[in-house]
Amino acid sequence: MTEKLTDALLYLDGVSVAFDGFKAINDLSLTVEHGEMRAIIGPNGAGKTTMMDIITGKTRPDKGTVLFEGEIDLTRHDESAIALLGIGRKFQKPTVFESHTVQDNLELALKRDHGIIATLFHDTSKEQKDRIDEILDEIRLTERRSHLAADLSHGQKQWLEIGMLLAQDPKLLLVDEPVAGMTDAETVETAKLLRRIAGEKAVIVVEHDMTFIRDLDVKVTVLAEGSVLAEGSLDHVSADERVIESYLGR
């Protein structure tokens, strides 16, 4: 641990990673403040998912600095340690535990001691049960709490996964394509849900759906070929020549 270098919640500086010579991330720098919501857009292969892999410890960068809360070097921790530090991640393809019930999915994600003794012997407390009820309400799955996650619709699985992130009580949520495959009505609800979460927690949303990004109404970062192409409001970046050329124009 070094002394605090930045006030930002998440701080990436000069991060690069290459796979077999292909530079997936090239000198990427990005900062996200406490409680901020940030949208990240970019063409396929721009490095959006790889960036999330680096933040969550799945991929080690070849060089660069990745700091959480100004002092924790994320490149030195693995996925489960980073999850416990307070970074939650929703995958592109909704990934829930299909052979468990909706309620069990949330209980398993709940922030508490995940050690072997605790998981073998401890019960879920009253407060923890109340918290699960709250989350079920928030993600509109109260009526389906005892159904298997496998039986949920695609959109409901997306919400359940967001609910699991909430149960983790992270400081930063990374949300990869939350509205892929959702109906228009579900998309609108998801935008509302994420806006409610932001403020209390920082949220990074990767998405292709421009209407959804507009609904979110937050600062947008455009990635291309592994680095930041433009940053600012959606109107600002959509006016950028290079953004139009590399992404929007196509």
Next chain:
Amino acid sequence: MITGFLFRALDRKAILVALILLAIAVAVPVSNLMLPVSHPLHVPTHIMALFGKYLTYALLALALDLVWGYCGILSLGHGAFFALGGYAMGMYLMRQIGTRGVYGHPILPDFMVFLNWKELPWYWYGFDQFWFAALMILLVPGALAFVFGWFAFRSRVSGVYLSIITQALTYALLLAFFRNEMGFGGNNGLTDFKDILGYSVQAQTTRASLFAATAIALAIAFVICSGIVNSRFGKVLVCVRDAESRTRFIGYRVEHIKLFAFVVSAMMAGVAGALYVPQVGIINPGEFAPANSIEVVIWTAVGGRGSLIGPIIGAIAVNGGKSYFTAAFPEFWLFALGGLFVATTLFLPKGIVGLVSSGFAKLRGPREADRVEETLQPGTEAAQ
């Protein structure tokens, strides 16, 4: 905290299975010892011995199911833990022979005298005490599983690769135990046992007691497994099986979870081996044969993995079939076994238990049946 664990462990299914096993543990020995041979309910000694052996296999299959059925770790080397537990028991039994061996040496077992060894190797010390042997029955398989699992799970070796190295593990032990220099009796193994805890291993009462001990051990193991599976830890095991990376991103240390399950399972396999040896009267390196470990997988698959009753039913059914087939049509047994595994994989992905529960559900109504089918879909990650 322990009461909570027990409370979760003793669900209806566990109470039923434990009661049945305890009833068997009492009824079979009583009928064997007390009823006259002519009585229709008399259980002959050879049948009791045969089923005692099946129950140790059932315990081994239950141990495998904990890691394979629930956690998705397809171990093709569980026979190694079984054999190690068996050897630990065998060493105790060898040291009970004393001067009654062929060479009459008070300390050295016959094979060591035969090899012209002058002193007992250090790793044979303590095995004259039952408590020490009992400790080793748990510790040796547990320690091997710990070291093996520590490296394998930390390096995130999984799926087929893990299965292959577990095969290599048991094969390496097979070769090692064949060597006379190892001090475990080489290819003859350990045999000619006389006493266990002061009672003759040949005596009918001892055989009956061993049968009862095996049934009780299986009942205890079942309750422990039930407690594990019903706890949050058990749910996390299924999470690891179905979506390992998701489990990691929630903050669970997947490698620790796998390691714990693997070690517990190896210890249970060791106990099974230890109960097996006095009942069959011999332990030799053949027990490490890779094919043995694969057979355990077949029992578990046929009975139904991912349910605790499945492996017990599978082990008894397949071995019962084996005893019958190898007597009636000896040359066809391996074809039958292979065919059984293929048929189970194709038509009964959840084994006998899956068939029975979906059958019950169909009786209740077609919609229920679909739900059970879905519930019973096994994890895909292990198969990849």
